[in-house]
Amino acid sequence: MSMRFEQVSVRFGRTQVLHEVSLEVPDGSIMGLVGESGSGKSTLARAAVGLVPVSTGRVLVDGVPAGRRSGVQMVFQDPYSSLDPRMSIGESIAEAIPGRTSKSERAGEVARLLRLVHLDPGRAGQRPGSLSGGQRQRVALARALAGRPQVLIADEITSALDVSVQGAVLNLVREMQRELGLSMLFISHNLAVVRYVADTVAVMSHGHIVEHGPAADVLENPSHRYTQELLAAVPGGTSNTLTKET
Incomplete structure (x- = not known):
């Protein structure tokens, strides 16, 4: 089951947080959404599950407005407050x-x-x-x-965890996605984490998607200056922090 954001905008008062965002989470794969804090990543996730009202545009799950059917679940950042x-x-x-x-x-x-x-x-x-x-x-x-769910949204689910346990949780995410055939939107500010789990990557800056494509292409040969700056800010690059298990 795929999820598609079509020209989604979100406004809080006079502040527009998302600007006509269009993005598709392909069926049976993990889409990584990356960007700095305040870029609008979590707002997009909350819009997908109805926790934030959409000003314009729509969110579709297999072509049906997300609010009309179940099948989308979200896991939040803080494991201490989510239970x-x-x-x-x-x-x-x-x-x-x-x-x-x-x-x-x-x-x-x-x-x-x-x-x-x-x-x-x-x-x-x-x-x-x-x-x-x-x-x-x-x-x-x-x-x-x-x-x-047939679509799972994971919002910064490892950022509150010790580095020593992050890898185990990420391995679990990849294992579950393979076994259950889930479509997943995996949100993180950590490029190494996104590279570890994602098949495709979208980069968000100031409420806009500035680049997206296969994870290897985006993270190894980025075309947008913002993505290049994110990668340049990572000590040692993204390749030596986590190693995928096969």
């Missing part, structure tokens, strides 16, 4: 499962989802406060997958 501390992680995941199912069926689905994100199903009764940041982000991913 209700009063609920067990199993309850948080079960809450997101659509339809009416029995208690035993929900428990079975929670266990399946926890295994999918490489967490012990026996931890379902624990509260988020007993988990590390990386474990909480895995639970947030499991909760998003509980909604059975």
